Amino acid sequence: MNTANGVKAAMDLEEETTIKELIGKDGDIENAIEQAEIGLLDGFLDFFLQDGAAPEDPLFHLLDQICTEDVVEKENDENKDPFGNGFYGQQPSYAVSFGHYPNQQADSSFGPIRKTEKKKKVSKPYEIAAPVHASVHRDVTAPEVRHILDFPVADAIDTKRTVGDVNNWLKLNGVNQTKFAEKVLEKTQGHFSVISRNPAPWEELLAPGRAVFVRMYNWMKLSDEEKMKILNTEKVSEKKDLQEKKKKTRFTFSKEQMEVLMGIYEVNDRPGKELIKELAEKFSLSPNQIKDFFLNRRRRAKKSNL
DNA sequence: TATAAGTCAATATC
DNA sequence: GATATTGACTTATA
Incomplete structure (x- = not known):
């Protein structure tokens, strides 16, 4: 045996030993290999889902093939290229997992909107039936839900419309704000x-x-089944420290205090330090309370005028 | 550092 | 019971 063969034999022996250690004396080697392959495929998919892949990437096509095997192809006139991205009625291959959609592709949803970027016209964004994928048939974990709902969007979101759509869906399906806010938005x-x-x-x-x-936008992209699944997910953590929290009472300005403050606000919504101090002393409150009153007023007035 | 924006959570209101 | 309001705290921004 030459040196090279010797090294190979030693490596083979080591590999075999490791496999045996992994699966045990009576373990099923085929099953172990299958599990390893699944693991590799998962990593493979993760690459595409998390890092993305360019359409010109040869692996892109390979993944496309793998994924489309599970997709029921349904093409009709209404469904032709609903995303306007050339996929003609089916999601691109990187969208295989529970709600990733092509017009959500972007480096980040939180960066500045590029001025040079031409805004895509997204019409009827929620009327496209979202395909239900394999993951809906099992329990969805909290990190998976976050990954889906926090998936970056490419364009500016029409906040008014999104909220309107969410509210309509909630009404239609008898889901209250509390459940939606806590389960979907974590607010x-x-x-x-x-x-x-x-x-x-x-x-x-x-x-x-x-x-x-x-989150609301991504939520609306999911199928009803997927939506319900998330809404009905049990929250495992938290809650207990809520009970430990001392309940504090919320201060409310008296009618008289409110009248004075509002009177001042009408003529001057930005009182200076001196006036704030004076008001605080007059009402036996902290300057921060007075400051916060004006801050909140300004902000809420601005909002309601929008 | 001051102000704005985001948020929580108590509680008022529907 | 569900939703709206709002005082106060936290974080971001100018």
Whole structure:
């Protein structure tokens, strides 16, 4: 035996030993290999789902083939290229998992909107029936849900329309704000109520504000079955520290205080330090309380005038 | 550092 | 019971 063969034999022996260790003495080698292949495929899919692949990439076509085997192809006139991206009625291959859609492809949804970028005209974005994929047949984990709902969008979202669509869906399906806010947005009912009544335009929102609308937008892209699945997902963590939290009472300005503050606000919505201090002393409150009153007033007045 | 925006969560209102 | 309002806190921005 020459050196090269010797090395190979040693490597083979080591590999065999490792496999045996992995599957045990009476283990099923074929099954182990199959599991390993599944693992590899998962990694393969992750590459496309998370990092993306260019259509000219040869692997793209390979993945396309693999994925389309599971897709029921249904083409009719209404369904021809609904995304306007050349996929003609079916999702691109990187959209195999529970709701990734082509017009959501972007580096980030939170970066500035490029001025040179031509806005795509997205008509009837939610009327396209979202295919139900394999993952809907099993339990969806919280990280998977986040991955789906936080998937970046390529274009500016029409916040008013998105919120309107969400509200219609909730009404139609008898789902209340609390459930939707907590399960889908991971926000409070009150917060959802505020933003859904008066959604700020996309351009005015900062990253965290946009993230909420990205979730709503992605949510609307899912099939009803997928939506219900997420809504009915049990939340495992949290809650217990909520019970430990001391309940604090919320201060409310008295009628008299409110009259004075509103009177000032009408003529000057930005009182200076001195006036704030004076008001705080008059009402035996902290300057921050007065400052917050004017801050909240200004912000909410601005919103309701939109 | 001041202000704006995002948010929570108590509680008022429907 | 569900939704709307709002005081106060946190984080981002100018």
